[in-house]
Amino acid sequence: MSNQWLEREKWFDASEVEVRTGINRRDFLKFCTGVAATLGLSGNAGLAIAEAVTNKQRPPVIWLSGQECTGCTESLLRSYHPTVEQLVLELISLEYSETLSAAAGHQVEENRRRAMEQYKGQYVLVVEGSIPTKDGGIYCKVADKTFLHHVEETAAGAAAVIAIGSCASWGGIPSSGPNPTGAVGVPQVVTDRPLVTVPGCPPNPYNFLATVLHLLTFGKLPALDEKLRPKFAYSRLIHENCERRAHFDAGRFALEFGDAGHRQGWCLYKLGCKGPETYANCPQILFGDVGSGSWPVGTGHPCFGCTEQGVGFTKAIHALAHVKNVEPPAHFPRIEEEQGRGVSAGTAAFAGALGGLAVGAGAMAVRDMRKEEATAQKSDKAEG
Amino acid sequence: MKRREFLLAAGGAALATVSGGAAARDNRPVLPHAIGMLYDSTLCIGCKACVAACKRANEMPPETEMKDWAVDLSPKTLNVIKAYVDGSGLAKDHESNGYAFVKRHCMHCVDAGCVSVCPVQAMRKDQTSGVVSHHPEACIGCRYCVMACPYDVPKFDIHNAFGQIHKCQFCNHRLAEGKVPACVEVCPTGASLFGSREQMLAEAQRRVALQEGEPYDYPRLTLDAPYRHKKEAPIYQQHIFGEKEGGGTQVLHISGVPYQKLGLPQLPERSYAAMSETVQHTLYDGMMLPGAILAGLLFVARRNSGDHSDDE
């Protein structure tokens, strides 16, 4: 393994990336390996990613923003090891982004149109924000066209679509009741393109980056769950890896913010933590690159389930979570558990032997008694 | 006295005793200040916090045989959460393809069998709170309470040369300190609720009457504690287990799946203690029947033993 690693390292030339991104080779490889780890892949995959990244043919990306707060872009920009905005912007060819494009107005719209034609069937579409559908989608317009129209038009020529954030994934905050704009997520609008959703409010930028790099490296989307979320990030309940789980198991719960239990870092379930019904890898990869404990539960706030449709922005923040890790209940005694020792071959043989002995002895006694009776009768007759 | 006369006399005495002295023993009434607990299976999330808290509060050792969790109540485990699972086991509180939890510990019967059968009053029912408690210093270890408990609660530590009966005592050491039972204190959802039996029964009746999906403000700890949470009501079984079963219990159960699926037995309303004591007191009330028989036997024995005594 190590030989292969060395060989490939020699063969692998990152100088172009170094120039392009201003990251040194060592940090770059570290980054790729980190992404591979997020994806749950091996170190070799890290190299594969590095190879893909160094490919001069950067994939064109069109980034559309609808009903959103730009939180997804903001959190992505605040990713550090290394400065991801640099990496992403240099790795990919960002053809259109309302937040990041230097150009504006007709110029940038023009560029999008050109990119769509030039890279038809090859570009990646990233959608941020929900799509209003009520009244023909008039509640969100860009360049005099509804956002709904933009998404449908751009998705038609996209190689793959990534819905970033909960709004794009299922509607998010804008879709909360009474949902005045009829906001929906990308999956409700785009049904005929490869689609991945990266929910979260905001989503963990590394989940997004890992998805993009998976796409770059392997030319396909990562394995997805039934809600189109990449499994590497969304297959486990927060509850399963929560650093406060031991307190849950031991029945140590914070009852109020700032009470003794809360100050001691006890479980936040009673405060409404949605960890038990929310699938995300927050406890494993944390958030915001500022060290341990840097995620909502780590800071003492109950998870509110932002990655989970029907939980985040739907359930009251302090309502109790439905505990999903017991469905089906695996580690519970059943109502009727097998208990005690029944008859074994040994005991059966022993008891049987005893019974046989008794029956045999009885039978012999009876036979003997009969004999005696017979002789007695004979002697009686003889006497008589 | 001829044999026939003797038999007639004895029979007559028996009849007189039966009809005169002992009337059938009725179920004991619920004590006016009886405490209670309500276990709502639909609220239970199976976190087993109560199991852990019970171990701590009662200083019970961990399970070590076979599994590190108790498969049932045992001499080491006074409180256990069990799961009913059917099919895929995914839908909570559904009988088919669903699952439900049940918390098992002493039900603190209104008319407790264990109290009735214990020969040495090692099982006692507190005449104020109604807590059924065990007192090992009196116990002889006959395990009749284990036989007579309809819920299989008392457990004798048979693997200990100097073992004893272990059972839930309603955390009466905590109650004395003004605390609630440990299992109730830690319950995150209020699935275990503490209060007077009257309150618990009323609360159970309110919940059972809820329509499916109706929001309900579920209390935690006790009815008047400040900790409550809103939840939509599930479909409850239209029956409160423990209201009448076996003369009633002070721990009440409500659930979304039939109680028998949760391992709770179907019991007649008349307590077994009442049945047993009726038979026993009919025969032994004031020792009149045995006394009458003894008188007859003394008479015939004195008369008949002369004929063929052993002493010559």
Added chain:
Amino acid sequence: MSAYKPLGGRLATLPVILGSLVAMVALYYMAQRFMHGLGSVANINQGYPWGIWVVYDVVVGTGFACGGYALALAVYAANRGQYHPLIRPALLASLFGYTLGGFSAFFDMGRWWQAYNIFLPWHMNLNSVMLEVGLCVTAYILVLWVEFSPTLLTQLRQRGLLRWVNRFMFVFIAIGMLLPTMHQSSLGSLLIAAGYKVSPLWQTPLLPALFLLSALAMGFSIVLFEGALSTWSFRRPSESHLLAPLSQVMVALLVAYLLLRGVDLTLRGAWGPAFAGDLKGNMFWLEQLLFAVPLFVLASKQRRSRSSWLFIGGVAMLLAGSLYRFNAFLVGWNPGGNFHYFPSIPEIIVSLGMIAIEVVGYLIIVKKLPVLHSADHAKAAA
């Protein structure tokens, strides 16, 4: 008239040696039980708190030991003096059965060092059937010893004491007839409090009556059994002429028992489980069959007069009574949940050891003490 004579002869016979060996092994396991707890020897568990140490040694064992009781009723209450020769051996068997039953109850007691609590008035729970059984059995063991004491006192030549004991013997005889009536019925009552755990085939308010009848039946049949057996094994003259009329009483008892059982099951509508075809149902029918065999054997005068048939009838009836008790306590027992119980080999050996002690003791005592009626007397009475 010294009609009772020690049998004499060699003590160290093969049965005695074998029995002693079994008893030794049993005592070893019993020591284990006292060192490591009941569960280290017996297979009892939380669903089956009472194993064969209670059900065989106490419940069935004292049923076997009802010979003294049954005969006492026949001799004194029914004034059938001709059975008197059978009384001493029956009394001896009862003495052993009950004493060892009491001992078994003691070593099966989880907290044996506090056993005396049952005799302390401030501990007594008068509602408890167990209290009745405990006190009554203890009292009866004492009574049995007193009843048996003349045999000992004769041998020890304590004439003064013997006369004094005999003067008040009728009191003990009367109490000795009352106490088994009480506790043998109570052994059945024990189960009433267990409610649904006992199959409806056996759970009935008539349990005390049925247990009393089964005690009498077992009592009389043990007399038949022991009579036939001692005639055969000690080569003594047949006691059939004494035993045969007894069997008529047994027929009456059996008919009464079966009638009561049938009526009870019908009135409670509890026949269903009998036809379930499972262990409980099959054991129920086996039990009834065993009750029917002695009825068949003893109903005929010709069979009644032959000791081999009496032996078969006696054994069948003993088995019937035992099976009834086993069924009520163990086979028909379902504590809910998924509990299993079958005695472990050491557990069976301990029970065997109790039987062995009983047999060895009996064999030794009849050879050393005037227990068996002299053969001449038996002939003369014929």
